[in-house]
Amino acid sequence: MGLxxxxxxxxxxxxxxxxxxxxxxxxxxxxxxxSALVVRLRLSQTGDxxxxxxxxxxxxxxxxxxxxxxxxxxxxxxxxFVGTLFVFIAVSNILAVVPGFQPPxxxxxxxxxxxxCVLFAVPLFGLAxxxxxxxxxxxxQPTPLMAPFNIIxxxxxxxxxxxxxxxxVMSGSVIAGILISIAPFFFPILMQLLGLLTGVxxxxxxxxLAMVYIASATHEHRNADAAKGD
Numbered sequence: 324m325g326l327x328x329x330x331x332x333x334x335x336x337x338x339x340x341x342x343x344x345x346x347x348x349x350x351x352x353x354x355x356x357x358s359a360l361v362v363r364l365r366l367s368q369t370g371d372x373x374x375x376x377x378x379x380x381x382x383x384x385x386x387x388x389x390x391x392x393x394x395x396x397x398x399x400x401x402x403x404f405v406g407t408l409f410v411f412i413a414v415s416n417i418l419a420v421v422p423g424f425q426p427p428x429x430x431x432x433x434x435x436x437x438x439x440c441v442l443f444a445v446p447l448f449g450l451a452x453x454x455x456x457x458x459x460x461x462x463x464q465p466t467p468l469m470a471p472f473n474i475i476x477x478x479x480x481x482x483x484x485x486x487x488x489x490x491x492v493m494s495g496s497v498i499a500g501i502l503i504s505i506a507p508f509f510f511p512i513l514m515q516l517l518g519l520l521t522g523v524x525x526x527x528x529x530x531x532l533a534m535v536y537i538a539s540a541t542h543e544h545r546n547a548d549a550a551k552g553d
Contacts, residue, residue, distance in 0.1 A: 327493065328425035329432060344430040351415050351427065382410075386530075393531060394538035400451075401537060404444055408437065409530035416492060416522025428525075429492045431485065438485035441533045442477065449540030458540070484532060491525050 328343035335341065362375045372380070386406045390398035412428055419426040427433040449458040462473045 327430050328427065329430050331425065343425045344427050344433055347415075347418075347425050348427040348433065350424075351411060351418065355410065355414060389531070390534055393534045395542060396538070401448070401534060404440075405530050405534050405537070408440070408533055409526050412437070412488070412529055413523050413526035416525060417519055419492075419522060420519060426492055426522075428488055431489045434485040434489040434492075437488070437529070438481045441484060441536060442481040444533070445477070445536045445540045448537045452541040461540075480536065484529065488525060488529055491521070 328347065331343040332340045333343050333346040358375065358379075362373070362379055365373050366376060367373070383402070383406065386409065387398040387402060390401050390405055394401065415426045415428045418424045419429075428437075446458065449461075453461075462470045464473075
């Protein structure tokens, strides 16, 4: 049993080997795009909604509410990024119950890429909302001597995001494999149900943490503005 799908070469395209991480990432992306196209083709603004449209509208509205509660701001600017993180991770983890499917989130390269997206998104959202000068000055708080530590903190929490998601998904797959080898008729059903629950929870935690980091980069300007007003 491998600890990462990176070592499983699914197909070779000429001189380029395609491992399971990349292959199953493409599958997840294709499923999400196909689902979006199906909903769009049957999109209805009046009358009865299809099951798919009703599901996605409920999910989007739930994510809007969560982002608004976490950030204290309107969800619009952050929904595409945070929502995409949640949906991709959740679908990847849920599909792990399909025999033969290796969740790309079980690869450290995938979780690192997702965490790097958060690392770059945080200052981008901060710069867009607070301005270059105000945002960069936040690294000098409470004193300029803290600048290196603030930067290290940004990097370390990104590393923690990647390792947390990878460790939870990978350990779940390993435990499932062990239990299935011990009792192949009982534990598969139990582990599939548990995998569905933990997969969604891990996606939720990753997305919420990403939103917390973004909110911390975009919210301080209100306090500064209030202080100036006083």
